Amino acid sequence: MKTLQIKTAQNVNINFTVATVFQRLSAFALDNVVKFAYFYFSNKLFGFSMLDDSLNGDGWTIKAVEVLFLIPITFYSLYSEILMDGQTIGKRLLKLKVINIDGFKPSITDYIMRWFLRVVDFNLFLLLFVYVASLGLNDQYVLLVVIFLFGKLVGFFLILFTNKSQRFGDIIANTIVITLKDDVKFSQTILEDIQFDYKPTYANVIKLSDNDLRIIKETYKTAVKHSDFKTLIKLRSKILEVTDIKSIHKSDLEFIDTVLKDYNYYTQSM
Template identity: 70%
Template sequence: MKRLQIKTAQNVNINFTLANVGQRLFALGVDNVIKFAYLYFAMEFLDFRMFQTALEGDSWSLRAIDVLIFLPVTFYSLYSEILLNGQTVGKKLLHLKVINIDGFKPSTTDFIIRWFLRVVDFNLFTLLFVYVASLGLDDEIALLMLLFFFGKMIGFLLILFTDNQQRFGDIIANTVVIYLKDNVQFSETILENISNAYVPTYPNVIKLSDNDVRIIKNTFNSAKKYNDFKTLIKLRSKVLEVTGIKSIHKTDKEFIDVVLKDYNFYTQSM
């Protein structure tokens, strides 16, 4: 699997595993099953024939009903990714997630761009396909099949051959799809081993973010490994400045170790 390495402003490298084309196709398949299931139940259990009879001759109202039925399907990926923090149901089951290429959560605008440009990724020649079909040419079948197949393959080919495995919508929105279920070591995460009886010392650690704690832990581990006491002093000072904590620990190592454990205690308890 390909990996994406992001260097933070604090010069800490964070590695993400990029989702491959097979995983993304599988997730797309799951999402399509959900869409078809919705359409089936909508048609099966809602009596649209009653509407058709009542609105017979009113073609505009009938088209409006059709549009309303298909709205949840049309906007499925957009509202799913916004509400589920970069995931659809298919992506969630496959442990995939959309993130900004700089490692942050995409904005709503980014999600809208990704959704809108599915037209290019999966339906590039739809209008041309319809136009050719309307010509009624004798040998149009082969051309129609070629247009349909190639138009649907644009996103697939881009994911396959771009460096960061991005479809056109990802490239323009500056996003990537990552695989969350990665084989990382426990020491590489922000998690700490704390017992059920653990008593926290510094409630103000909740002012830190997950990314802050990840950077603190990586820097802390590196400084301990090389006995870099200057870095430990700077790290302690920065934590005190950001959180407003009044330290009761004499050594920098003890203080930072407790901060990491306290953060885990409070965030896992919420």
């Protein structure tokens, strides 16, 4: 497996394992099962034949409804990755995640870019394919199949042969797909999962370094695991002393968790 080493602003190295092409294909297959299930059950439930009867054969209206019906499938990976923090259902089941090449959470623009460029990764030469198909020539059948397959395999070959296993959309959006099954798990790094609309509470967290945060997070996780409340009290006191923060949280757990997320918010935004 390929690994990626990211150096943070404080010169702390974090290693990630890049998802393989087969892991990504498996996630892609699972996502297509979800899409097919939506299409199948929705069609069973609403039925376009019933729609045709109710609209008295109004072709334009039927087509418009069909387009609306397909929107959840068309934009599935885009809204899934935005709402599920870099994951679709398939990626979550296989413990894969999209992150920025610098180790941070991608922006909404990054997600939109990698989604839009799927047209290159999986549908290259689609217009040429349609053109050849429209000719209706029997002797063009082999060419038609070759064009279709090659267009679908562009993303596959890019993931397979690029250094960071990136398809074209990843390269342009500056993103990679990592596996969370790594020996050094995502939860063991200083990174935290924060929502795109997250509102920070303590600006003074920037007085901490990446190494400080790593120690805080490791101590915090261990204390929570063993219900060591004395350590949590000491950890909170130390953070307050170093940062001059005026805490608005009464709970040590909530305060430290907020500090971890706030630090990620401010350092990702820089």
